[in-house]
Amino acid sequence: MQATNANPVYGYERLESLTRWESDWAGLRVVVAGLGISGFSAADTLIELGARVVVVDGNDNEVTRGKADTLAIVGSAGSVLGPDAMEALPLVDGQPAELVVTSPGLAPTIGILADAVGQKIQIWGDVELAWRLRERQGRTLVPWLCITGTNGKTTTVGMTESILQTAGHKAIAVGNVGTPILDALRDPVDYDFFTVELSSFQLHWTYSMSPLASVVLNVAEDHVDWHQGYANYLADKARIYENTQVACIFNANQQEIVQMVEEADVVEGARAIGFWADTPGLSMVGVIDGLLVDRAFLEDRRNQALELAEVADTGQLPTRHTVENALAAAALARAAGISPEEVKAGLLNYQPGAHRIQLVANTHGVLWVNDSKATNPHAANASLSSFTPVIWVAGGLSKGVTYDELVAEHKDRLKAVVVIGTDTAALISALAKQAPAVPVYNMTESPLLADARDGRAVMGLAVAKAHELSAQNDTVLMAPAAASMDQFVSYADRGNAFIDAVADLVNQINS
Structure with missing residues (x-):
């Protein structure tokens, strides 16, 4: 790793x-692009600081209007809502913006952000x-992990939050999960x-952050359309290591991540710490004889x-x-x-979120996950x-x-x-080519289904078919490898549909 304290120009x-x-x-004249959770938090914070803020969102509905009205009461400079709002950068108090703060989901190519780049306005x-x-x-100056x-x-x-809290520290999960980071900063705690x-x-939009410690857990092709290529996706992930103070923690199984650490500009003295679910080498954490070791x-x-x-x-x-996640948290x-004792206690106290390799039932020798x-x-x-x-429930x-x-x-x-979901051609094609001997049952094409977009009905059919196929020592695994919004509101809605269908099945079996 290279060492530097340099900030970008x-x-x-x-x-x-x-x-x-x-x-x-x-x-300060600021345009806040997007009125989701992080966008509203950013606008509210900037207004508290005395900035002049115009909020922009592509949706003009009761929710966005309510948020815009709330911000207007506390002192925003205005709002632009509706389908055309994201096409170009608005003025703030009749003058060009000095800064754009964007919500994370907005692609860099969207009109309002491309306009900011063209006007040389920072984002x-x-x-x-x-x-x-x-x-x-x-x-208190709070360190970031x-x-x-x-x-x-x-x-x-x-897991990291649980370990820190169990050790007696006031720690909170923020950012892309839990509390918006700006709200946590303004919390009186x-x-x-x-x-x-x-x-x-x-x-992608972070430049000067300097974490106490940082980790890239794993990388695979995802969101390549947003990043316009896998190389750009990797480059944005690698930004987490920049200016790290104590430890750059990395998945030693993936050469792409090893390279990120090798090329990172870090604070003098920061160390590279590898992890994997195997015997650890020097300056690593890993697993020996069923134990997580340091x-x-x-x-x-x-x-x-x-x-x-x-x-x-x-x-x-x-x-x-899960073991690799625990090693990274440790x-x-x-x-x-x-x-070490506090690490163990924190892992034992951790309550995993739903819908992540969650055991739903173990009945008649069959695991439902x-x-x-x-x-x-x-x-x-x-x-x-x-x-x-595995009887695999997949698709979406x-x-x-x-x-x-x-x-x-x-x-x-x-x-x-x-198979569930309405966009299943790629999955079914892969199964036909790579696993022709494996039986495939497409529930979305079932004659018992009145509406292919009725996720609850599809899931009920899928669970019934999986039960019909299952025998002792099988696992029925609902791991869709796809997004959920074709038949469900969210992945959580999809997971709850599976849980409810399995519960109904177990009740029928036991009745």
Whole structure:
């Protein structure tokens, strides 16, 4: 790793000076693009600081109008709502904006952001704004432990938060999960740590952040349309390591992540700490004989290792993927000075979120597992790797991905595939090519289904078919490898539909 304390060069002298809460934000002309959770939080914060803010959103509905009205009451300069609102950058008080703060989901190519680039107006995300506001007179300067990756971010953030809280620290999960980071900054609680989940979208617009410790959990092709290519996606993920102070933690299984750490500009003295679910090398955390161990954060790491926890401490279904998340969380906590005993206690206290390799039922020798959060092939790969034989419930909005590699890797563990979703051509094609001997049942084409978009009805049919196919020692795994919005409101809605259908089935079996 290279070492530097350099910050990027900003285009305007005034913006360079905005590095703490007490800086001169008054009258700064800002356009906030997007009125979602992070956009509203950014606008509200900027108005509190005295900036002149115009909010822009492509939706003109009761929710966005309500948010815009609330901001107008506290002092915004106005709002632009509706389908054409995102086409061009509006004026603020009749003058060009000095800064744009964008919500993370908006692609850089959208009109309003492309217009800002053309006018040489800087674009920040809410994370960049939060980093510049973290220093505030009379308040604790909170260290950030930052987490990104294609999959596993929310679990790792939650595990890290649990470890820190169990150790007696005031810690909170912020960023892409839980509390908006700017809201946490304005909270009257003096926190000891922020555990910050960062998406590639957020990292794209972040420049000056300097985490205490940072980690990239894993990478695979995802959101390549937004980033205009996988190389750009990797480059944005790599930004998390820039200016890291103590430890750049990395998945040693993935050369792309190793390269990110090697090329990162870090604070002098920051270390590279690897992790994997195998015997750890020097300056790594890993697994030996069913134990999570630390060969990184101890004096005699050449000859000794510290026990952190047991594999069984990492969750109800301790899959390899879950163990890797726990190792990353443990390494972040150790970088923050947490003891091995506190790491173990924090992992035991962690309550995993629903829809992430969640055991729903174990009846008549059949495991029913809900991994609705597996919205892409990389995430589904993690859960498929953990069970055999599998009746796989899969399908949904594919987002343009391919399934050949996933199916080829797991064809020998597939007993059958039960397909849901309305965008299933790529999945069914991959199954036909890579696993022709595996039976496939497409529930969306069932004559019992009145409406292909009725997710609850589709899921009920899928669970019934999986039960019909299952035998003792099988696992029915709902890991769709696709987004949910074709038949469900969200991945959580899809997961709840599966849970409810399995509960109905179990009641019928036991009645």
